[in-house]
Amino acid sequence: MNSDDIERVRQGWAVAAADPEALTTAFYGHLFRIDPTSRALFGEDMAAQRGKLALTLDFIMGVLDDTDTLVPAARDLARRHVGYGLRPDQYSHAGAALIHALEDQLGTAFGAEDRAAWERVYGALEAVILDTISET
Numbered sequence: 001m002n003s004d005d006i007e008r009v010r011q012g013w014a015v016a017a018a019d020p021e022a023l024t025t026a027f028y029g030h031l032f033r034i035d036p037t038s039r040a041l042f043g044e045d046m047a048a049q050r051g052k053l054a055l056t057l058d059f060i061m062g063v064l065d066d067t068d069t070l071v072p073a074a075r076d077l078a079r080r081h082v083g084y085g086l087r088p089d090q091y092s093h094a095g096a097a098l099i100h101a102l103e104d105q106l107g108t109a110f111g112a113e114d115r116a117a118w119e120r121v122y123g124a125l126e127a128v129i130l131d132t133i134s135e136t
């Protein structure tokens with residue numbers, strides 16, 4: 001993830017997150033389709049969860065260029081998710097679901113370079129998470 005990736009991802013996020021409800025509804029729809037086993041980890045009421053996800057992604061977008069803040073936050077998130085019963089392989093499903101949700105929201109404005117930038121940024125976050133999980 002380089003500074004061009006960060007700028008590109010932030011620009012896309014600014015548009016997609018203008019409607020956080022639509023974005024996060026699309027995200028969980030894709031996640032539960034890609035990984036049906038993940039549905040049982042959540043309660044029935046997804047509204048609060050959608051809000052928390054939108055806020056956290058928004059926070060992450062703001063600190064992508066601030067490693068000293070991003071890495072500890074990602075490590076805390078990873079440790080909490082161990083407690084929710086997640087398997088490590090489920091993070092790649094979340095990455096795929098996020099890309100699909102962005103495609104839904106941004107349509108043709110989401111091009112191949114955007115996808116590649118999001119994959120690198122999510123991949124960097126996932127690497128920190130998996131590294132943390134492997135230590136627990």
Ligand code: HEM
Binds near residue numbers: 043077091093
């Ligand atoms: C990097 C990607 C992810 C982000 C940013 C994220 C974000 C969040 C946030 C903000 C919460 C609220 C509680 C907390 O902060 O600890 C949460 C809870 C949770 N997340 Fe994630 N999450 C991610 C990946 C996943 C994946 C891949 C799954 C399952 C396949 C998952 C399952 C859960 C569950 C089960 C809870 C608890 C829900 C409850 O309290 O009922 N998360 N997540």
